[in-house]
Amino acid sequence: MTKTHYDYVVVGGGSAGSVLANRLSEGGQSSVLVLEAGRSDYPWDLFIQMPAALTFPSGNPLYDWRYQSDPEPHMGGRRVAHARGKVLGGSSSINGMIFQRGNPLDYERWGADAGMESWDFAHCLPYFRRMENTLAADPDDEFRGHDGPLVLERGPATNPLFQSFFQAARQAGFPLTDDVNGYRQEGFAAFDRNVHKGQRLSASRAYLRPNFNRPNLTVLTRALVTKVNFEGNVATGVTYRRNGKLHTVNAGEVVLSGGAINTPQLLQLSGVGDAQLLLSLGIKPVVNLPGVGENLQDHLEVYIQHACTQPVSMQPNLDLWRYPFIGLEWLFGRKGPASTNHFEGGGFVRSNEDVAYPNLMFHFLPVAVRYDGQKAEAKHGYQVHIGPMYSDARGSLKIKSTDPAVHPSMVFNYLSTEQDRREWVEAVRISRDILGQSAMAPFNGGEISPGRSVQTDQEILDWVAADAETALHPSCTAKMGPESDPMAVVNPLDMSVHGTKGLRVADASAMPYVTNGNIYAPVMMLAERASDLILGNAPLAAQHTEFYRHGISPLEKDGTERNGAGTAAAPAAGA
Structure with a gap:
């Protein structure tokens, strides 16, 4: 039976919420209630647990909230679909299982802003290490963690297409690296992934489910929080809908971890946001915070697909008649084609000499298929996912109804800036350069998408506008910053919402x-650090460790740059 008062009510049982539920309930002193609007991530659900089944949940209303942007003004009025996990574990239960911290200079950028000094890389690194159990890293590696709950395996990347792709990147003038999450992000390598022993390791499986038996931890699914309740500016609890009925629960602290879409939506519904917007919908403002829903950022990506002339790709595994055999191999051994997330390798590069650190991300797959499962018309194929990492385009999110079940209005403004458009042209041209190198020649059966008709800068931009998809990294809609910043929402020192008491935010x-790469790992780190700030624990000591800086880092004795820049062999699974 659910109590009527908890020390902490965590709204959202996704990536951040799973971390918070674990850490806030550790030791047994504090009672914690997690309210997740989606359903449970059942262990028997193959679409969640089987890595290669990742294409099935996207767009499926049983797994996906199926958000959409408003018509994007610089993409021909297209609405861009945004999949968000509708189960425990949130999007970590339906995503591509790629684990990337981002570049250390991302956090130096965070820490350079006024009031954000404690979020630089030296302060974030210990929390990355606390959450990790990195199987592929040396136990003495000062960058990687080895005893955290999140087990990380390195993608094998043994398919000959991966090895040729890595060699082609070198031929195009780009380095290899030992670990994109280590000393040097820049370069190409096998990727860490949230797959353990052939099965998806979501945030829920790593942090939440192992602690279901804690007497001070309660997790309710299918519980849609409709409002944060206030007395004056003090958050006293929440109202939620479950089984068709409204319930109210009181809390010492309310912690929002619904993600970059739900958290600002719930803040606005509860009277925290731009006062004019709230009044226009008949909502009485509690705190006028115009930054709620603003500063919306994301990564956009395209697929550059090639036919493959040799029978080495995984394309045949997309044939429906093979599914039962592939599924049985996974069910009885957690092996075979179903045990991989496909995103086993890729890299990060600078598109020009004016950028200080990589602004383009590559994911290479030995198969030609879209994220929704639509396969290319080729017997064998491969592809690169490519997109700029720190676009200066900014969007916004606004509720358009007082009904919490109505999705908010979202405009990302993709392709709206000169920088964004320039980097997109650079991204496509660099991808084609790599895929056109001699190392790929034995397999290159010609470009399927976008095809030879797309050549000029404008043709490239038109194709991106018509074909690009989100990389599913919405973020930054309730940004941390000091109260003196009129657009800041969250106090970086304790994660409290400016102008309120008893209300915190800890999520994307x-x-x-937005960071340089997939954002799952940064979100988990942020939640780990936020848990200490919320509990009032002494933060982990800052770790001032040298990391790679282009044009600054020293050379090794043999004249090559440290950590793989001059390595002759392609990265292997245990690199």
Whole structure:
């Protein structure tokens, strides 16, 4: 039976919420209630647990909230679909299982803003290490963690297409690296992934489910929080809908971890946001915070697909008649084609000499298929996912109804800036350069998408506008920053919402800038650090460790740059 008062009510049982539920309930002193609007991530659900089944949940209303942007003004009025996990574990239960911290200079950028000094890389690194159990890293590696709950495996990347792709990147003038999450992000390598022993390791499986038996931890699914309740500016609890009925629960602290879409939506519904917007919908403002829903950032990506002339790709595994055999191999051994997330390798590069650190991300797959499962018309194929990492485009999110079940209005403003458009042209041209190198020649059966008809800068931009998809990294809609910043929402020193008491935010919405890569790992780090700040624990000591800086880092004795820049062999699974 659910109590009527908890020390902490965590709104959202996704990536950040799973971390918070674990850490806030540790030791047994504090009672914690997690309210997740989606359903449970059942262990028997193959679409969640089987890595290669990742294409099935996207767009499926049983797994996906199926958000959409408003018509994007610089993409021909297209609405861009945004999949968000509708189960425990949130999007970590339906995503591509790629684990990337981002570049250390991302956090130096965070820490350079006024009031954000404690979020630089030296302060974030210990929390990355606390959450990790990195199987592929040396136990003495000062960058990687080895005893955290999140087990990380390195993608094998043994398919000959991966090895040729890595060699082609070198031929195009780009380095290899030992670990994109270590000393040097810049370069190409096998990727860490949230797959353990052939099965998806979501945030829920790593942090939440192992602690279901704690007497001070309660997790309710299918519980849609409709409002944060206030007395004056003090958050006293929440109202939620479950089984068709409204319930109210009181809390010492309310912690929002619904993500970059739900958290600002719930803040606005509860009277925290731009006062004019709230009044226009008949909502009485509690705190006028115009930054709620603003600063919306994301990564956009395209697929550059090639036919493959040799029978080495994984394309045949997309044939429906093979599914039962592939599924049985996974069910009885957690092996075979179903045990991989496909995103086993890729890299990060600078598109020009004016950028200080990589602004383009590559994911290479030995198969030609879209994220929704639509496969290319080729017997064998491969592809690169490519997109700029720190676009200066900014969007916004606004509720358009007082009904919490109505999705908010979202405009990302993709392709709206000169920088964004320039980097997109650079991204496509660099991808084609790599895929056109001699190392790929034995397999290159010609470009399927976008095809030879797309050549000029404008043709490239037109194709991106018509074909690009989100990389599913919405963020920054309730950014951290000091109260003196009129657009800041969250206090970086304790994660409290400015102008309120008893209300905190800890999820992707609190990020000030989107990071350089997939954002799952940064969100988990942010939640780990936020848990200490919320509990009032002494933060982990800052770790001032040298990391790679282009044009600054020293050379090794043999004249090559440290950590793989001059390595002759392609990265291997245990690199």
